[in-house]
Amino acid sequence: RPLTVAVLGATGAVGNELLQLLEERSFPIDQLKLLASERSAGKIKLWNGRNITIHPASPEQFQGVDLVFASAGGSISKKWRNSINAAGAVLIDNSSAFRMDPEVPLVVPEVNPEKALTHQGVIANPNCTTILLTVVLRPLSLLAPIKRVVVSTYQSASGAGAEAMKELKNLTQDVLDGKTSKSKVLPYSLAFNLFLHNSPLAENDYCEEEMKMINETRKIMESPELSLTATCVRVPVLRAHSEAVNIEFVEPIEVRLARKALNDAPGIKIIEDFHANRFPMPVDVAGQDSVAVGRIRQDVSHANCLELWLCGDQIRKGAALNAIQIAELLLPNS
Numbered sequence: 001r002p003l004t005v006a007v008l009g010a011t012g013a014v015g016n017e018l019l020q021l022l023e024e025r026s027f028p029i030d031q032l033k034l035l036a037s038e039r040s041a042g043k044i045k046l047w048n049g050r051n052i053t054i055h056p057a058s059p060e061q062f063q064g065v066d067l068v069f070a071s072a073g074g075s076i077s078k079k080w081r082n083s084i085n086a087a088g089a090v091l092i093d094n095s096s097a098f099r100m101d102p103e104v105p106l107v108v109p110e111v112n113p114e115k116a117l118t119h120q121g122v123i124a125n126p127n128c129t130t131i132l133l134t135v136v137l138r139p140l141s142l143l144a145p146i147k148r149v150v151v152s153t154y155q156s157a158s159g160a161g162a163e164a165m166k167e168l169k170n171l172t173q174d175v176l177d178g179k180t181s182k183s184k185v186l187p188y189s190l191a192f193n194l195f196l197h198n199s200p201l202a203e204n205d206y207c208e209e210e211m212k213m214i215n216e217t218r219k220i221m222e223s224p225e226l227s228l229t230a231t232c233v234r235v236p237v238l239r240a241h242s243e244a245v246n247i248e249f250v251e252p253i254e255v256r257l258a259r260k261a262l263n264d265a266p267g268i269k270i271i272e273d274f275h276a277n278r279f280p281m282p283v284d285v286a287g288q289d290s291v292a293v294g295r296i297r298q299d300v301s302h303a304n305c306l307e308l309w310l311c312g313d314q315i316r317k318g319a320a321l322n323a324i325q326i327a328e329l330l331l332p333n334s
């Protein structure tokens with residue numbers, strides 16, 4: 001039966017992409033509700049040939065809803081979770097609010113699809129960099145157990161929302177125009193610049209984004225012992241993240257076998273032309289579903305390690321697409 005679906009945060013970067021993907025993938029929707037803050041109340045959005053009015057979130061808005069996609073931030077998800085579940089709806093939550101809750105499955109459909117069906121009303125969509133990483137680690141972990149992962153990220157403005165993307169464009173234009181203007185959304189200007197991820201620092205001097213990668217990867221891969229260290233950096237790219245990844249296995253793995261495993265795995269596209277020195281770039285994956293991987297090579301410093309490079313669309317696979325793929329796992333005939 002077609003569903004009644006609500007998108008909470010329907011005006012944001014991820015919300016907009018969700019709407020586009022729901023249409024593109026012909027998700028079985030009877031009624032679609034668009035929810036955002038008071039600021040957007042009464043605005044109208046065109047979706048799949050229908051004009052839909054945006055409403056502020058309220059308990060009444062969740063009555064009769066089967067499925068809620070939330071991408072309005074952790075505090076909003078926490079605020080509405082009970083109302084959503086009390087109305088009998090399942091929450092697929094893009095925020096970090098419930099990700100580490102042991103009762104809440106944290107799902108990447110290419111990695112642990114079976115977990116989605118164990119939900120008790122909430123399924124968490126992982127952090128964007130973690131989704132891209134685990135899609136790639138999973139097929140490699142089937143070749144031999146992974147001992148340690150060292151990752152450096154190159155993260156786009158979209159991770160900080162639609163306003164941050166707009167700010168990157170505007171501040172870049174300002175630099176070209178010879179103006180020096182201050183950033184408002186991000187702490188520093190990303191125009192012709194980069195900086196370490198601005199999420200709050202933990203006691204161990206890792207930022208929250210880095211700790212999310214560490215903890216969420218362990219949960220998704222079901223390897224609590226996995227060693228992982230990350231350095232997260234924001235770069236002046238609009239909507240795709242890149243990651244340099246070093247993977248240590250318990251034994252040496254032939255590059256050829258790793259490449260084949262990645263090539264055969266769902267959700268991955270290999271972009272790798274060593275003669276042309278051509279490997280994945282953010283522009284290759286912007287607006288695309290697959291995670292692009294390339295430059296898979298033997299680490300010269302360690303026999304048991306491989307190096308690789310990956311890029312993935314942060315708004316799609318890093319957020320909206322993964323959330324919809326989770327919802328598709330819940331559909332009766334999936």
Ligand code: A2P
Binds near residue numbers: 013037040041073
């Ligand atoms: P609004 O446009 O009305 O502020 P992004 O991640 O791109 O910054 O998007 C954030 C999303 O969360 C937007 O759709 C935004 O709506 C929504 N949002 C922000 N605050 C609230 C709130 N208090 N209640 C519901 N939605 C909210």
